[in-house]
Amino acid sequence: MSSQKKLVVAHAPYWHDGSKISTKNYHVMIAALPAVLMGISQYGAPALGVMAFAMACAMIWELFWNLVLGKSMSIGDGSAAVTGLLLGMLMPATAPWWVIVLGTFIAIIVGKQIFGGIGFNPLNPPLLALAMLVISFKGVFDFDEALRHYDLGFIMTYPLADLKAFGPAAIEKFSLGDLFMGRQTGAIGSTFGLGLIVGGLYLILRGYVRWEISLSFLAGVFITALLFNLSDSAKYAGPLFHLFTGYTLIAAFFVISEDSSSPANFIPMLLFGALAGLMTVLIRNVGAYVDGVPFSILLMNLANPLLDKIRPKAIGKVVENA
Amino acid sequence: MIKRSFLGLVKPRLEYNLAPDPVQDVPLPKTVTLLLKAGQNGGATACKVGDPVKTGQRLAASLDSAEYVISSVTGSVSAMAPYVDACGRQCTAITIQANGQDDWDDGFDKAPTLDTALKFFEYAPGNPSFKAFADPEKTIRTIVVNGMEQDLLLTANQCVVQNEASDIKSGIDVLKKMTGVDRILMTVPENHVQPASTTGAEVKTVRGAYPQGLAHMIMKDVVGQVVSADETLADTGAVFLSAQAVAAIGAAFNTGKLPVTKVLTVVGKDGSTRNVRTRIGTPLGDVLQACNVTLTDRDRLILGGPMRGIAAYSEDLPVEPGTDGVVVQDDADSAQTTDYPCINCGECVRICPVRIPVNMLVRFLEARLYEDAAAIYDLHCCVECGLCSYVCISRIPIFQYIKLGKYELSLIETAEAANE
Numbered sequence: 001m002s003s004q005k006k007l008v009v010a011h012a013p014y015w016h017d018g019s020k021i022s023t024k025n026y027h028v029m030i031a032a033l034p035a036v037l038m039g040i041s042q043y044g045a046p047a048l049g050v051m052a053f054a055m056a057c058a059m060i061w062e063l064f065w066n067l068v069l070g071k072s073m074s075i076g077d078g079s080a081a082v083t084g085l086l087l088g089m090l091m092p093a094t095a096p097w098w099v100i101v102l103g104t105f106i107a108i109i110v111g112k113q114i115f116g117g118i119g120f121n122p123l124n125p126p127l128l129a130l131a132m133l134v135i136s137f138k139g140v141f142d143f144d145e146a147l148r149h150y151d152l153g154f155i156m157t158y159p160l161a162d163l164k165a166f167g168p169a170a171i172e173k174f175s176l177g178d179l180f181m182g183r184q185t186g187a188i189g190s191t192f193g194l195g196l197i198v199g200g201l202y203l204i205l206r207g208y209v210r211w212e213i214s215l216s217f218l219a220g221v222f223i224t225a226l227l228f229n230l231s232d233s234a235k236y237a238g239p240l241f242h243l244f245t246g247y248t249l250i251a252a253f254f255v256i257s258e259d260s261s262s263p264a265n266f267i268p269m270l271l272f273g274a275l276a277g278l279m280t281v282l283i284r285n286v287g288a289y290v291d292g293v294p295f296s297i298l299l300m301n302l303a304n305p306l307l308d309k310i311r312p313k314a315i316g317k318v319v320e321n322a
Numbered sequence: 323m324i325k326r327s328f329l330g331l332v333k334p335r336l337e338y339n340l341a342p343d344p345v346q347d348v349p350l351p352k353t354v355t356l357l358l359k360a361g362q363n364g365g366a367t368a369c370k371v372g373d374p375v376k377t378g379q380r381l382a383a384s385l386d387s388a389e390y391v392i393s394s395v396t397g398s399v400s401a402m403a404p405y406v407d408a409c410g411r412q413c414t415a416i417t418i419q420a421n422g423q424d425d426w427d428d429g430f431d432k433a434p435t436l437d438t439a440l441k442f443f444e445y446a447p448g449n450p451s452f453k454a455f456a457d458p459e460k461t462i463r464t465i466v467v468n469g470m471e472q473d474l475l476l477t478a479n480q481c482v483v484q485n486e487a488s489d490i491k492s493g494i495d496v497l498k499k500m501t502g503v504d505r506i507l508m509t510v511p512e513n514h515v516q517p518a519s520t521t522g523a524e525v526k527t528v529r530g531a532y533p534q535g536l537a538h539m540i541m542k543d544v545v546g547q548v549v550s551a552d553e554t555l556a557d558t559g560a561v562f563l564s565a566q567a568v569a570a571i572g573a574a575f576n577t578g579k580l581p582v583t584k585v586l587t588v589v590g591k592d593g594s595t596r597n598v599r600t601r602i603g604t605p606l607g608d609v610l611q612a613c614n615v616t617l618t619d620r621d622r623l624i625l626g627g628p629m630r631g632i633a634a635y636s637e638d639l640p641v642e643p644g645t646d647g648v649v650v651q652d653d654a655d656s657a658q659t660t661d662y663p664c665i666n667c668g669e670c671v672r673i674c675p676v677r678i679p680v681n682m683l684v685r686f687l688e689a690r691l692y693e694d695a696a697a698i699y700d701l702h703c704c705v706e707c708g709l710c711s712y713v714c715i716s717r718i719p720i721f722q723y724i725k726l727g728k729y730e731l732s733l734i735e736t737a738e739a740a741n742e
Binding site for chain 1: 326328330538542548617624632635636651663666667681682711715716721722
């Protein structure tokens, strides 16, 4: 017969929309840039150092684990870099190197790899690391204490700490505009509200972040804080204050939407975000910790498999009545 | 290939190709290969090497066998070889050397009965199946003449609707007589309503967005009856025949000659489409040559369309009655799958036309828990559109897992039935 050409066979479909995990992660990093740059401009080289070191450590831990287990290399997908970057953004600029090494170890190895790597982590890796570090090393994450040598020309006390210690009267000195524009102390990458929102909207529009989770989280924070505020405004701060301080915005757009630890169906996504928001404000207002974000989201991560059972009936599904 | 749009928030929309190209004829092939769906033993009785055959001659595995092929050329049988198709079915490949003439066989009797349909039209273009009509356990109330394509880029069926509406009309009349079914629907995209309305069928329009042309989607959206996971289309009382099949039947009764040609869409590497009419059994290489499409090493040659087609391993494989298109894809354009795990992003869940929790399904399929996948995560609801694999950011071969799962389950069922 005719000269045989060597054809490649494969299973359908032969088209793909071209999306890739690495592309997605690079876009997350690009979207984080405004907040990252703001952090660097405020705290200078130490902030850059913390974030760069966190990224490097996270990637080295990933590489280390790949080598130890003899698995195929997965640092190219960018997920370790994003984890490192996010953890860096959640830390104060003065975080010591060993906290970063330990934190990235928790995030990459304990948070992700021991469960099987990307896609298998039940908890959000950077948040798990943050939560364990906050519990273990209170001093490092006491922003008033950690940033006492900085004077950046705005009020250098941590708004949420003021609220916890002295009540809403103590936070009247913060203007919402200042808080929104990043003129507040806090973690490196989590204070610049405008930058985080711009980055988050970019990710939502590009389809890399599910708006259902981000917006329902913000709504959850807003409504819960509003209800508290309406019930006793002398004891509880207003909703906008809660939105623009602490880890709220970075959590809403960069952390809570992490794929593996969040639901995929519509109603579960809304519930997941809203309940995490509610829990955040509950912890802030009546709980022991200054900021409830890490704990509330980790808690909801645990509920994720259960939440995701709420799903529409597949078309054609046969329901057997017992 | 259609890539993810810049604004990824909106779902990707894949549209059918609704602009049929004119049909050109492929010259008569030197050889044709007909795949008789019966193994070596069954095939041996159909004919022998050296037997003369006429155009339109029926070559059956045995006298009482339901499997047969219709020779599409006049000549002599030059080779018979066992062949296993992509679904693992044992076939016999009968190669016929054509002598360049068309000498028509006169075995076709024009009695409009179901027996005629079963005896002569199961090998008609479009792969119509009349077995459901003959099954006493099934009551067929509706015949859907599907003028929609089964995949993207293809326009073969629409061509037939546009150019052969009169044949479809006679085909529908014959079908009514053959089957006794009165309700005949015809589904076409909006721009072909005009020719379709001359056929005498009840015309329904279907949206041009993939996968609305698939039988299960038409049942749900047009007929208004959902095909549930534990039944087949025929169980719901509907039989789908492609417009091409109905036109072929109509033409056969008009001319007295059995259908031996087939319209198919050929898609080149640059995405250009053209429609050709060729003899069933023509080697794919001949079709490509007639269209000036060159094939090189490492290319993909896809029978069908880009979403649901089957990749052929050789250009010597023939055009089959069910082949609505041939797509040639460059190595650089082909989608590569990976062994990355699912990251639970939920793109597949949101794009699935039948709302299957694909993110969970694929985990069960990867773990080979096929029975659980079917019982809990709706494996049998799948309409096999391939969109989940198309959007998968981890590039998991989800569609392949689904097909594999269904296949493994069918093996289990067969084994259980044999044990009883």
